[in-house]
Amino acid sequence: MIGFWTLFYKEVLRFWKVGFQTIAAPVLTAMLYLLIFSHVLEAHVRVHGIPYSAFLVPGLVMMSILQNAFANSSSSLIQSKVTGSIVFVLLPPISYQAFWAAYVLAAALRGLVVGLGVLLVTAWFADLHFAELPWILLFALLGGGMLATLGVIAGIWADKFDQLAAFQNFLIMPLTFLSGVFYSIYSLPAFWQETSRFNPVFYLIDGFRYGFHGVSDVSPWTSLAVGVSCFLALAALTLTLLKRGYKLRM
Amino acid sequence: MSVPAIRVAGLTKHFGDVRALDGVDLEIGRGEFFGLLGPNGAGKTTLISALAGLVRPDRGTLEVMGHDVRTDYRASRRLLGVVPQELVFDPFFSVRETLELQAGYFGIGRSKRRDAWIDEILDSLDLAAKANANMRALSGGMKRRVLVAQALVHKPPVIVLDEPTAGVDVELRQGLWRFIRRLNDDGHTIVLTTHYLEEAENHCNRIAMMKAGSIIALDTTANLLQRFAGDLRLEDVFVRVMNS
Numbered sequence: 231m232i233g234f235w236t237l238f239y240k241e242v243l244r245f246w247k248v249g250f251q252t253i254a255a256p257v258l259t260a261m262l263y264l265l266i267f268s269h270v271l272e273a274h275v276r277v278h279g280i281p282y283s284a285f286l287v288p289g290l291v292m293m294s295i296l297q298n299a300f301a302n303s304s305s306s307l308i309q310s311k312v313t314g315s316i317v318f319v320l321l322p323p324i325s326y327q328a329f330w331a332a333y334v335l336a337a338a339l340r341g342l343v344v345g346l347g348v349l350l351v352t353a354w355f356a357d358l359h360f361a362e363l364p365w366i367l368l369f370a371l372l373g374g375g376m377l378a379t380l381g382v383i384a385g386i387w388a389d390k391f392d393q394l395a396a397f398q399n400f401l402i403m404p405l406t407f408l409s410g411v412f413y414s415i416y417s418l419p420a421f422w423q424e425t426s427r428f429n430p431v432f433y434l435i436d437g438f439r440y441g442f443h444g445v446s447d448v449s450p451w452t453s454l455a456v457g458v459s460c461f462l463a464l465a466a467l468t469l470t471l472l473k474r475g476y477k478l479r480m
Numbered sequence: 481m482s483v484p485a486i487r488v489a490g491l492t493k494h495f496g497d498v499r500a501l502d503g504v505d506l507e508i509g510r511g512e513f514f515g516l517l518g519p520n521g522a523g524k525t526t527l528i529s530a531l532a533g534l535v536r537p538d539r540g541t542l543e544v545m546g547h548d549v550r551t552d553y554r555a556s557r558r559l560l561g562v563v564p565q566e567l568v569f570d571p572f573f574s575v576r577e578t579l580e581l582q583a584g585y586f587g588i589g590r591s592k593r594r595d596a597w598i599d600e601i602l603d604s605l606d607l608a609a610k611a612n613a614n615m616r617a618l619s620g621g622m623k624r625r626v627l628v629a630q631a632l633v634h635k636p637p638v639i640v641l642d643e644p645t646a647g648v649d650v651e652l653r654q655g656l657w658r659f660i661r662r663l664n665d666d667g668h669t670i671v672l673t674t675h676y677l678e679e680a681e682n683h684c685n686r687i688a689m690m691k692a693g694s695i696i697a698l699d700t701t702a703n704l705l706q707r708f709a710g711d712l713r714l715e716d717v718f719v720r721v722m723n724s
Contacts, residue, residue, distance in 0.1 A: 236584025244572050314568035318630065321532055321562055322585035323554035480495070480535045 234328035237319060241336030245302055252340060256298055257347040260290045264352045267412060277414045278445040283356035287349070288366075288439040289411035294348045295370055296431060299341030300377040300384070300402050303333045307385025308394045311477075320479065326472035330465070333382050338374030345370060359442055365450055366441030372457045373434040377402070379464040386468075386477050405431045410439075415447050430460040483546035485510045485638045485669035486531065491540035493526055493693075500526040501537065502693035508671060508686075510545075510637070513664050515684030515701070516673045517718060522690040524673045525565055528640050532562045544638055558586060561631035565642040565673075567623050569615040575602070575626055576611045579633050586634035601629045604659045606652065621648040628656065632663070639663065640671045645679065657683065681705075681714035689721050697721045 245252040268283040277285040310316035319329065360366065380402070388394040409431040415423050426432050427448075437453030440446035446453070472478070486508040493501040501523045508514045516524050529535040531542050533549050533556075542549045547556040570578060579598045580590075588594050602608045605625040610618060615626065628644055641660070645653045661683065664670050674680055680687060680701070687704055689697040697704065704717050 232587045232589045233585050236581055239584070240573075240581050243577075247572055310570070313571075314564075314566050315570045317534065317564050317568060318570065318582060319585060320534055321557060321560075322582075322634075323557040323587070324585060325554070475536060479533065480529070 231328075233322060233324040234332050237324060237329065237332035238336050241302070241306060241333060242339060244306060245336070245340045252298070252302070253344055253347060256294050256344045257351055260294050260348040261351050263290055264355055268355060277417075278443065280443050280445070281357060284358055284443070285414075285439070286412065287352045287356045287358060288442045289435050290352060291345045291348045292369070292373055292435045292438040293406050293409075293411045295341035295345035296373050296377040296406055296434065297341075297402065298344040299337045299374040300381040300398070302337035302340040303378045303381030304385040304388070304394055304398070305381075306333065306337075307382065308388050308391060311385070311389070312391065316478065326469060330379075330382060330468055330472055334375055334378040334465075337378030337381055338371065341374040341378065342370060345374075359444075361444035362441045362450075364441070366438060368454070369434055369438035369441060369457065372454075372461060373431075373438065376430075376434070376457065376461040376464060379461065379468050382468050383464065383471065386471055389477070405429055409435050410447065411435055430456055433457055482510060484508060484543075485512065485545060486671065487541075487543040487546075488527070488531075489541045491527070491530060491537050491542060493523075493530060493535060493537045499693050501530070501540075504540070504690075504693070504695055506688060506695060506698070508669060510669055511664070511667055512686055513670045513684050514672065515680035515687040516671060516690065517677065517680055517687060518673075518690035519722065521692075523693040524690055525642055526693075527690075528562065528642050528671075528673065531640065532560060533557060558634065559637055561634065561636035561639045563627050563631045563639075563641045563644050565646070567620060567627070567647070569618075569623055569626065571614070571616045574612050574614055575607055575618070575629075578615060578626060579629055582630045583633045588634055597635065598629075598633065601632055604655075604662075605629055606655055621652050624648050625652065625656065628660075637667070638669045638671070642673050643675065644672070645674065645676060677715040677718055678713070687714075689718065691722060 264283065264286060267286055271282045275282040384394055384397045388397060409429050410426065415426040415432065418426065433453035433456040436446045436448055437450045437457065440450040484507045488504055488506040491501050491504040504527060518524050526535055530537050531544065531549060533553055544556040545559045547559065549556045573581065583594055602611050605628060607622065607625055607629065610622060615623065624644065624647055631639060645656060648656060660670060672680065672684060684701050686700050688695045705714065
């Protein structure tokens with residue numbers, strides 16, 4: 231267990247040491263989103279009967295959790311691979327399960343810290359409620375774990391920074407932006423409504439938002455089932471890749 | 481008969497069409513100071529990487545102190561310290577943090593004993609003054625010594641040094657060798673690859689020469705020098721063996 235905790239601690243220390251970039255910057259970005267969108271739409275839009283800012287904040291918090299959890303595990307792995315320092319965690323007797331758990335927990339923690347930061351700075355601008363706190367915590371953990379795991383896959387798969395950037399820009403960004411962060415899917419045309427239902431991130435954000443306002447586009451139980459299924463599938467894939475040493479052990 | 485420090489049997493590895501290791505058999509006894517020599521591309525680093533679990537062989541077995549590196553990898557890795565050839569480091573951490581983390585990866589938690597050993601390594605490798613410096617701030621030679629320190633932090637009985645003195649100045653190199661000699665005198669098995677043949681000649685009891693993935697000469701350093709009567713230096717022997 232010491233090996234696992236050390237790797238977890240190293241990963242936490244890694245993002246903590248550059249907290250201005252890894253925590254403060256995404257919090258600022260989310261606050262800018264809120265200021266711009268709420269300024270433009272607050273007087274005109276209500277979603278599920280909720281003022282727009284109050285609707286938007288949970289979406290921004292969850293988006294920040296997801297993007298930062300992904301960024302942490304993927305960037306740590308690709309950086310270690312490119313610089314060669316990955317050898318320091320491949321030489322010791324750390325099991326592939328411990329390796330996965332350490333990277334995912336640390337990345338999820340960064341996501342949660344950023345999410346909490348976003349919540350703290352944006353709560354001042356919106357009339358927030360915490361209708362179902364357990365759902366909030368559950369979806370925050372699930373979302374952080376799921377995208378952290380996807381980050382491990384991306385970090386293992388990518389050989390170069392631009393491959394990781396492609397993964398981030400062409401998969402993660404569209405999945406998070408087109409997931410109902412800024413809108414209810416019922417405001418979309420029928421085709422895009424149906425398409426959104428194939429986006430697992432939509433369920434994470436919708437379930438998370440349910441925890442705040444007690445209303446959502448789909449049942450939180452459906453969202454939970456989709457989120458858990460996706461997390462388990464991604465975890466199984468990651469553990470298989472790590473066990474085989476895919477792109478880590480030649 | 482005691483279990484050898486390292487046992488390699490029938491080790492074969494291909495990278496695409498390139499045959500990096502071609503049925504290598506090798507035993508290194510406990511407490512030996514063993515040299516693994518050969519030109520670039522001979523297979524030395526592949527052999528070391530397979531031993532460390534970084535490369536998965538196509539065929540053959542490898543054991544460290546009797547523990548199979550594949551089926552019993554946790555035990556074998558705990559018994560092995562590897563100084564990699566490339567000058568790699570994690571730019572986020574200081575020298576001391578790097579060593580503390582590396583100890584933790586090997587299951588050694590925070591304790592006075594661990595800290596005392598880290599201090600001893602830092603002193604012995606002349607790194608104490610830089611203990612709290614970020615890795616980025618170190619010279620190439622210092623980074624190389626930190627790599628050596630990282631390999632030693634869990635006190636492995638078998639230490640593999642893949643060109644440990646490349647880029648290290650003469651004075652620091654001598655200090656490094658004094659420390660490694662002391663470890664060998666204390667019973668640690670040392671496996672060394674180097675292109676500085678006088679280092680192998682001075683320190684190694686036994687030497688294997690590799691070429692194109694095979695071992696083409698294996699004997700004590702004295703016998704290798706004697707076998708090529710008239711030659712006084714290992715470098716001359718090396719050139720003859722490689723050309724034979």
